[in-house]
Amino acid sequence: MTMMTGATTPAHAAEARDAGIECHGLVRVFTAPGVEVQALQGLDLRIDSGELVAIIGASGSGKSTLLTILSGLDTPTAGSVRVAGVDLLALTRRQRIDYQRHTVGFVWQQTSQNLLPYLTTAENVAAVIALAGTARREGRTNRAARVTELLELLHIADVADRLPHELSGGQQQRAAIAVALANTPRVLLADEPTGELDEAASADVLAAMRRVNAELGVTMLIVTHDHTVADHVNRTVRIRDGRTSTETVRSVVRGADGVDEHVAEEFAVLDRVGRLQLPSDYLEALELRDRVRLALESDRIAIFPGDTAPRPSPSSADPDTARAGEEQS
Numbered sequence: 318m319t320m321m322t323g324a325t326t327p328a329h330a331a332e333a334r335d336a337g338i339e340c341h342g343l344v345r346v347f348t349a350p351g352v353e354v355q356a357l358q359g360l361d362l363r364i365d366s367g368e369l370v371a372i373i374g375a376s377g378s379g380k381s382t383l384l385t386i387l388s389g390l391d392t393p394t395a396g397s398v399r400v401a402g403v404d405l406l407a408l409t410r411r412q413r414i415d416y417q418r419h420t421v422g423f424v425w426q427q428t429s430q431n432l433l434p435y436l437t438t439a440e441n442v443a444a445v446i447a448l449a450g451t452a453r454r455e456g457r458t459n460r461a462a463r464v465t466e467l468l469e470l471l472h473i474a475d476v477a478d479r480l481p482h483e484l485s486g487g488q489q490q491r492a493a494i495a496v497a498l499a500n501t502p503r504v505l506l507a508d509e510p511t512g513e514l515d516e517a518a519s520a521d522v523l524a525a526m527r528r529v530n531a532e533l534g535v536t537m538l539i540v541t542h543d544h545t546v547a548d549h550v551n552r553t554v555r556i557r558d559g560r561t562s563t564e565t566v567r568s569v570v571r572g573a574d575g576v577d578e579h580v581a582e583e584f585a586v587l588d589r590v591g592r593l594q595l596p597s598d599y600l601e602a603l604e605l606r607d608r609v610r611l612a613l614e615s616d617r618i619a620i621f622p623g624d625t626a627p628r629p630s631p632s633s634a635d636p637d638t639a640r641a642g643e644e645q646s
């Protein structure tokens with residue numbers, strides 16, 4: 318695992334890119350009589366405009382809480398959150414409705430939340446366009462043409478006249494994506510979009526999301542506990558206990574033989590004040606708990622169990638001492 322720091326993403330370059338989603342120190346505390354749950358505990362997250370990112374985390378890690386805040390249905394207890402340049406903490410009631418109608422689209426896990434059961438696929442999409450008034454605003458295309466365009470993009474034009482219960486699970490979710498895109502949102506939020514699908518249907522839905530992302534440039538955030546989703550996106554952010562803990566970045570590297578290779582590298586996430594979460598398997602392997610020793614070396618920071626003396630690595634130790642150590646062993 319590598320630590321992601323400002324060195325790998327220069328601050329000025331990151332700032333220069335338009336942020337699709339930006340959360341700083343997001344806290345959400347739920348209180349009930351005698352109980353307080355900290356669902357989000359200072360979460361930092363930045364997703365560039367046009368990125369397709371998956372958020373993965375165990376049950377209870379805070380994924381749905383984050384999505385509900387990003388969708389404008391809930392507000393955080395503390396912290397800041399901007400989506401497509403909109404400060405979600407500064408919205409009036411009217412602006413919040415406008416944000417939900419025009420800036421973000423949602424895909425939920427259950428079909429019943431996405432599609433009206435008595436309307437066909439095409440009618441479901443057309444209904445949202447009519448409600449949002451987007452076809453009139455765009456001026457360059459009429460409503461029927463926009464419906465056809467979306468259904469073709471999602472590869473469901475052949476089931477345009479079917480009711481939701483006449484569609485397969487994968488087709489229902491692709492119809493849900495078409496509905497979510499009908500108001501031409503800048504950001505699409507999806508909560509477990511493949512949660513009820515088999516592997517083949519999941520792959521179809523994720524391929525459709527990649528197509529939408531590439532062709533329409535919509536920023537997309539998929540929240541899931543399905544680890545296979547990570548194979549379909551360039552960046553996966555893991556949430557643990559209400560904070561981002563690690564990120565996996567995928568890239569294609571051309572080998573010396575000219576063959577492209579897919580490479581995945583996992584980074585620990587360092588927040589603005591220098592906090593990071595160590596993976597639980599690392600903690601267990603060295604029985605790290607309560608207190609640890611830190612040692613700053615020339616090119617790394619070493620972490621040792623609190624009850625042992627720091628051991629300098631050969632690279633940072635005096636070369637003669639290091640060589641003597643090697644000879645003795």
Ligand SMILES: Nc1ncnc2c1ncn2[C@@H]1O[C@H](COP(=O)(O)OP(=O)(O)OP(=O)(O)O)[C@@H](O)[C@H]1O
Nearest residue numbers: 347354356374375376377378379380381382383542
């Ligand atoms: N309205 C609420 N009132 C009280 N506690 C809540 C509320 N919503 C969420 N929580 C708690 O906040 C924590 C995070 O919940 P959240 O639903 O965001 O997790 P999740 O990662 O989406 O889990 P899952 O994958 O099971 O949906 C949990 O401990 C949950 O019980």
